[in-house]
Amino acid sequence: MNAPIPRDIPLPLPAPEGLLEILLIVSFLVHIVFVHLMLGGSMFSLVCQIKGLKTPDYEKLAYRIMQTVTVNKSLAVVMGVAPLLIINTLYAPQFYASSALIGDMWMAVIPMVTLAFLLAYVHKFWWNHFINIPELHIGIAALETALFLFIPLIFMTNVNLMLFPEYWPQVKGFFSAMLLPNVLQRYLHFISAAVLFSSLFFVWWSGRKTFLQEVQFSKLRVIDVRRFFYAFAFGATIVQILTGLVVFVTLPAQGMSWRFTLLLMLGGSSALPAIWWMWQNLTSPGHLIDDNLKRIIACFACAAIIMGIARHDYRENALADHKTAIAEKTANYMAAVKEAGEHAQLDAKDQESKISAPGESAFNQNCAACHHATLPTVGPALQEIKEIYAGDSAGIVAWTKAPGKKRPDSMQMPGFVQLSDDELTAISQYILSH
Ligand code: HEC
Structure with missing residues (x-):
């Protein structure tokens, strides 16, 4: 017809x-x-x-x-x-x-x-x-x-x-x-x-x-x-x-x-x-x-x-x-329409769970520019950091406040004194749980 x-x-x-x-x-x-x-x-x-x-x-x-x-x-x-x-x-x-x-x-x-x-x-x-x-x-x-x-x-x-x-x-x-x-x-x-x-x-x-x-x-x-x-x-x-x-x-x-x-x-x-x-x-x-x-x-x-x-x-x-x-x-x-609605709901949930992961947004703002999840970029990959600090979030916090100089090929990592201990702890826990 x-x-x-x-x-x-x-x-x-x-x-x-x-x-x-x-x-x-x-x-x-x-x-x-x-x-x-x-x-x-x-x-x-x-x-x-x-x-x-x-x-x-x-x-x-x-x-x-x-x-x-x-x-x-x-x-x-x-x-x-x-x-x-x-x-x-x-x-x-x-x-x-x-x-x-x-x-x-x-x-x-x-x-x-x-x-x-x-x-x-x-x-x-x-x-x-x-x-x-x-x-x-x-x-x-x-x-x-x-x-x-x-x-x-x-x-x-x-x-x-x-x-x-x-x-x-x-x-x-x-x-x-x-x-x-x-x-x-x-x-x-x-x-x-x-x-x-x-x-x-x-x-x-x-x-x-x-x-x-x-x-x-x-x-x-x-x-x-x-x-x-x-x-x-x-x-x-x-x-x-x-x-x-x-x-x-x-x-x-x-x-x-x-x-x-x-x-x-x-x-x-x-x-x-x-x-x-x-x-x-x-x-x-x-x-x-x-x-x-x-x-x-x-x-x-x-x-x-x-x-x-x-x-x-x-x-x-x-x-x-x-x-x-x-x-x-x-x-x-x-x-x-129903499918699109379900997608939209899932997306919203996804977004929520990401935002609610503690330390994530602070990590993205302060650290992500130099630290990739799996690849070494400016600084070492998170994978590597996790292996070094397995379970030791206080160690990460300490390093971040006053980074040392370890890797000969890398630049000096800047210190993050402007971040509070709580924020740094959240970031370090996020890194370890990643
Ligand atoms: C401007 C780039 C840059 C930023 C931003 C940065 N880092 Fe780094 N980071 C580095 C470099 C370069 C190294 C390697 C330093 C070295 O080995 O001497 C490093 C190394 C590290 C290490 C490994 C220390 C070790 O014992 O091997 C940790 C942990 C770390 N950074 C955490 C952080 C955290 C947490 C943040 C955000 C708050 C951050 N970094 C932000 C560049 C950066």
Whole structure:
């Protein structure tokens, strides 16, 4: 693998890995449900507002839809904290690397989310202020929706880049990461899921008993509204299947496995009966079959859960080699650190024991220039001195205070009257013990 291998900081996980993985899948699914409702709501409010220019009842519908958006967006954000933290914990080296590589745009998520929320509140709370300037109101709704649509693209680009370290060296910022071969189709798959889930939500929402009271339509019938949403749900399902196939075919091979493929087939086929039930409700004359909605939602919930598990499966497969390589590198590094630490400790001990050898430093300062351990230099070697004075440290002290003249070839050794008896005794003992 030609991918950069960062070194990890080997900290223990705060919980067993399997538990964190289950929490990741569950919390991500909960988060994404609200993201879908927020995105879809924002899109539907915009579409209905535009339709409302011709058919005023749709403007009333747009207003009611917008009430749901601000609630769902708050839930989406709150529920997003857990999966984000778990991703950070389980995939720290990969997620850190990909976040840094798309750094500017990743940071821009915060101001963008803030702006999108403020626009959503302006859109919703000042509805009546815009009564005479619908273009401006629609403009605000469009900007809000565009931001809501763009932010998930940043997240998707990041979690996609995280999976493929081999692309890291070539990626230059957000846009090059966004244009990697498998991002945009994944994004389309995601957007069509948002349309699908929110359409079904609004089919349910517009079927509540209090709905008609809330919207106060003058002409529009509830069944028309519900069919309007059913039509979107049906269309989005078709787009889901098509984009899903493209995503599958273009996924890089390293994450593929039989388990993953089987999960996808299972997830995909569990959604299939829903198509028939949606078709029934779109085309049946007169009334809608309410039980169909429950069945449809059950089908898609199954599909979403299975796809969520499959998604995790792919991620684990895709990163398996890289994770092993990181673990290996980190282990080697830690072993090297440990060894270096041991060396440093030994060196320190060595130093200590040398310094603590009594007389050694005084010998080095005063005598070592002329007395080598084994070779005769200016004066005789310590070996020789040891032989002459075997055990007689007082003799050495006496000589050193007032050296005589023994060896004809040697110079006169200088006397050391400046050293105390204690120091000289220590030196002489050091010489004898050497
Ligand atoms: C400037 C050089 C010099 C220094 C410094 C020096 N010595 Fe000497 N030392 C000599 C020489 C030269 C001799 C040989 C003298 C001779 O044989 O006449 C000698 C000989 C000795 C002898 C042998 C005496 C014997 O009976 O043969 C001892 C013991 C000795 N030195 C101890 C010391 C001690 C201890 C110190 C440090 C406190 C020291 N020396 C520092 C030059 C030096």
